[in-house]
Amino acid sequence: MGQQIQYALSQSAHRVLLKVASFLPGLVALLSAVILLTLIGAGLSALLRRVLTALKFDERIAQNQNPALAAGIQGWSSTNSPTVLIARIAFWLCVLLGFVIGISAFDASYSSNAQVSIYLLPYLSHATGAAILLLLGNLIARFLARSVLIGAVNAKLTYSRFLSLGVKWLVLVLTGAMVLDHLEIGGTIIELAFGILFGGIVLTLSLAVGLGSRDIVSRSLEKTAGPAVELTPPIPPAQRVGDNLRHF
Amino acid sequence: MTTSTSQSETEPAKISTQNDAPLIVLTAPFASEDEVNLEQILANLAHAWPGQSLRVATAGDATVHAASTSSNGINLITYPQSCVSTAAPLLTATDFVTAADLLREHDAQSCLMLGADAHTFAPEVLAAFSNALSQQAVDLAVPCYYLGAHDGLVNSAILYPLTRALYGTSPRFPLATDLGLSTRNLQRLAVSARRFVSANQEDALLWPVAEAAAAHFSIVEVDAPGRTLAQPATQDLNALFSHVLGSLFSDIEARAAFWQRVRIAKPQTAIVVQSAPESAYDAASMVAAFQLAYANLQEIWAIVLPPTSLLGLKRIAQLPPSDFVMPDSLWARIIYDFILAFHMRTINRGHLLGALTPLYLAWVASHLNVIAQQGSPSAHREAVAVAFESDKSYLVARWRWPDRFNP
Numbered sequence: 013m014g015q016q017i018q019y020a021l022s023q024s025a026h027r028v029l030l031k032v033a034s035f036l037p038g039l040v041a042l043l044s045a046v047i048l049l050t051l052i053g054a055g056l057s058a059l060l061r062r063v064l065t066a067l068k069f070d071e072r073i074a075q076n077q078n079p080a081l082a083a084g085i086q087g088w089s090s091t092n093s094p095t096v097l098i099a100r101i102a103f104w105l106c107v108l109l110g111f112v113i114g115i116s117a118f119d120a121s122y123s124s125n126a127q128v129s130i131y132l133l134p135y136l137s138h139a140t141g142a143a144i145l146l147l148l149g150n151l152i153a154r155f156l157a158r159s160v161l162i163g164a165v166n167a168k169l170t171y172s173r174f175l176s177l178g179v180k181w182l183v184l185v186l187t188g189a190m191v192l193d194h195l196e197i198g199g200t201i202i203e204l205a206f207g208i209l210f211g212g213i214v215l216t217l218s219l220a221v222g223l224g225s226r227d228i229v230s231r232s233l234e235k236t237a238g239p240a241v242e243l244t245p246p247i248p249p250a251q252r253v254g255d256n257l258r259h260f
Numbered sequence: 261m262t263t264s265t266s267q268s269e270t271e272p273a274k275i276s277t278q279n280d281a282p283l284i285v286l287t288a289p290f291a292s293e294d295e296v297n298l299e300q301i302l303a304n305l306a307h308a309w310p311g312q313s314l315r316v317a318t319a320g321d322a323t324v325h326a327a328s329t330s331s332n333g334i335n336l337i338t339y340p341q342s343c344v345s346t347a348a349p350l351l352t353a354t355d356f357v358t359a360a361d362l363l364r365e366h367d368a369q370s371c372l373m374l375g376a377d378a379h380t381f382a383p384e385v386l387a388a389f390s391n392a393l394s395q396q397a398v399d400l401a402v403p404c405y406y407l408g409a410h411d412g413l414v415n416s417a418i419l420y421p422l423t424r425a426l427y428g429t430s431p432r433f434p435l436a437t438d439l440g441l442s443t444r445n446l447q448r449l450a451v452s453a454r455r456f457v458s459a460n461q462e463d464a465l466l467w468p469v470a471e472a473a474a475a476h477f478s479i480v481e482v483d484a485p486g487r488t489l490a491q492p493a494t495q496d497l498n499a500l501f502s503h504v505l506g507s508l509f510s511d512i513e514a515r516a517a518f519w520q521r522v523r524i525a526k527p528q529t530a531i532v533v534q535s536a537p538e539s540a541y542d543a544a545s546m547v548a549a550f551q552l553a554y555a556n557l558q559e560i561w562a563i564v565l566p567p568t569s570l571l572g573l574k575r576i577a578q579l580p581p582s583d584f585v586m587p588d589s590l591w592a593r594i595i596y597d598f599i600l601a602f603h604m605r606t607i608n609r610g611h612l613l614g615a616l617t618p619l620y621l622a623w624v625a626s627h628l629n630v631i632a633q634q635g636s637p638s639a640h641r642e643a644v645a646v647a648f649e650s651d652k653s654y655l656v657a658r659w660r661w662p663d664r665f666n667p
Contacts, residue, residue: 093605155608158560162614165553166498173556257624258411260350260492260500 042114053106057099064095142191149187153180171224178217281312282393283368285359288376289319300379308386317362349376349437349490353453354462360450371446375437376490388482389440399477401440402431403484409637416641417623425648426519427473431481434469465507474518502613509602520656524649543625544581553618560615564601569593586626588647596655
């Protein structure tokens with residue numbers, strides 16, 4: 013009995029060690045490809061930045077730019093000059109290439125009918141896509157939050173910060189749900205939770221906007237109903253904003 | 261007529277020896293109910309150029325205006341309606357391209373572009389334009405409008421002081437809706453305008469005063485009393501403010517190599533326009549809007565403005581509406597910092613210009629309080645311009661060395 017237990021344990025340990033031994037080369041190949049291409053990308057990025065700076069690339073772009081392209085870039089690029097943008101694109105392309113080569117090497121280290129390659133390889137691809145989704149979602153959330161904040165402040169809304177946070181969390185919740193769905197984690201629980209949370213945030217924002225805009229709505233109703241119906245007293249001329257100012 | 265030549269003339273414009281009358285381009289379209297205004301304009305033009313044949317180009321259907329053709333030697337020309345800009349009354353790229361094409365087509369020596377409500381131009385003012393373009397042979401004649409204390413606030417706050425400080429020019433209205441242009445100046449502007457039109461940006465704005473200064477052309481300012489300015493088609497201050505300021509900042513960025521070399525040799529002679537006294541304006545609502553913006557946009561302003569400017573804003577945010585006054589030097593530094601942030605793309609440019617709007621409204625509130633206390637809007641306007649000139653070195657230094665420590 014003891015010998016059988018010992019035999020079973022040694023056999024299972026041997027199988028596990030064999031699987032780990034067959035898994036490790038692929039993992040090392042993946043990490044090596046990523047690290048190597050990252051280093052190459054960093055070097056390429058630095059070289060590109062030096063070359064473009066020496067060529068005064070930014071100044072040439074500013075002088076000869078297509079106004080439509082410039083307007084598009086101005087609308088979306090948040091920071092940095094074209095030189096830095098190109099250098100960063102080159103760096104991240106190399107990192108992405110490293111991941112692709114690494115995943116391909118990881119796949120090549122297994123036979124086509126190996127269990128690990130059937131499950132792990134697609135998961136790595138999904139994980140990469142999920143990371144990109146998360147990054148884009150964060151960028152969009154920050155951009156939209158700032159846009160809403162500035163727009164609400166210029167519209168003299170007192171709850172502008174609340175509105176901005178609401179929009180930001182709406183986008184982040186949506187992004188999180190998409191990432192989890194992409195990774196196939198949670199299933200219907202995530203879908204239900206997202207629906208409840210998203211709906212709750214939208215309802216909260218609607219109530220905030222509706223309750224905060226009562227004066228605007230009542231004045232709008234006054235105008236459509238006509239002079240006979242006055243729900244609120246008219247604002248004295250001295251207190252009206254911007255009536256006598258001509259900015260242009 | 262008040263004249264002030266801002267730059268030494270390296271090459272004078274061509275002087276016409278035959279018909280000195282310029283080509284008149286009416287940039288605003290005339291509907292059938294505006295026939296009276298068109299007739300008034302034509303009558304004023306005939307009075308300004310007595311005995312001369314005039315060519316007047318206007319947008320719209322020729323048959324609509326056929327009855328308005330005066331018998332006083334005016335040849336009415338129409339150009340297609342599709343060429344008319346949609347950002348009236350501001351002159352856009354489309355207007356300059358149209359004017360340049362008409363100038364070349366009719367072989368005129370100069371061009372006078374008149375914007376909306378041009379029937380309010382007195383014949384004497386039109387004659388002054390004629391004198392500037394033909395006899396003095398200047399390249400650019402810019403009108404000096406006589407506006408009230410509550411009018412043209414963006415021009416008083418930003419456009420005039422900035423243009424004066426950076427380019428050393430004196431015209432009070434760098435974005436005038438009426439211009440007198442020589443052939444070479446208009447052709448030069450048309451080159452820039454065509455670049456915008458080919459990129460489907462027909463409503464892009466051009467800056468003739470900056471363009472003329474950079475080309476060392478002669479500039480003259482013509483007094484235009486009685487001229488009333490039409491309101492912009494869009495009533496959204498935020499959108500129009502971003503449009504105008506975005507165009508101005510882009511133009512400043514493109515001409516950085518020029519304005520960094522311009523030196524202000526002596527204080528500019530102020531053209532003090534006495535505006536009619538107006539009733540005091542309650543700035544409390546604008547101060548409240550600024551305080552709301554200060555509470556919510558501080559983190560955005562902190563990305564753009566240095567600590568000294570933020571401290572200045574903090575101090576004025578605590579002032580009661582009746583004592584709310586923004587120092588001129590603070591306002592100048594704020595504008596210069598926003599120009600730098602626009603150039604360095606510190607934050608998204610649309611967000612940057614949106615964040616500037618509450619600060620501009622704070623300046624307006626301050627301006628109204630200063631007028632109420634001192635009673636002279638032109639004096640405050642000139643003080644702001646002097647502040648911009650004094651702090652130009654700050655802009656130049658930070659433009660060249662953006663990473664230098666800046667408290």
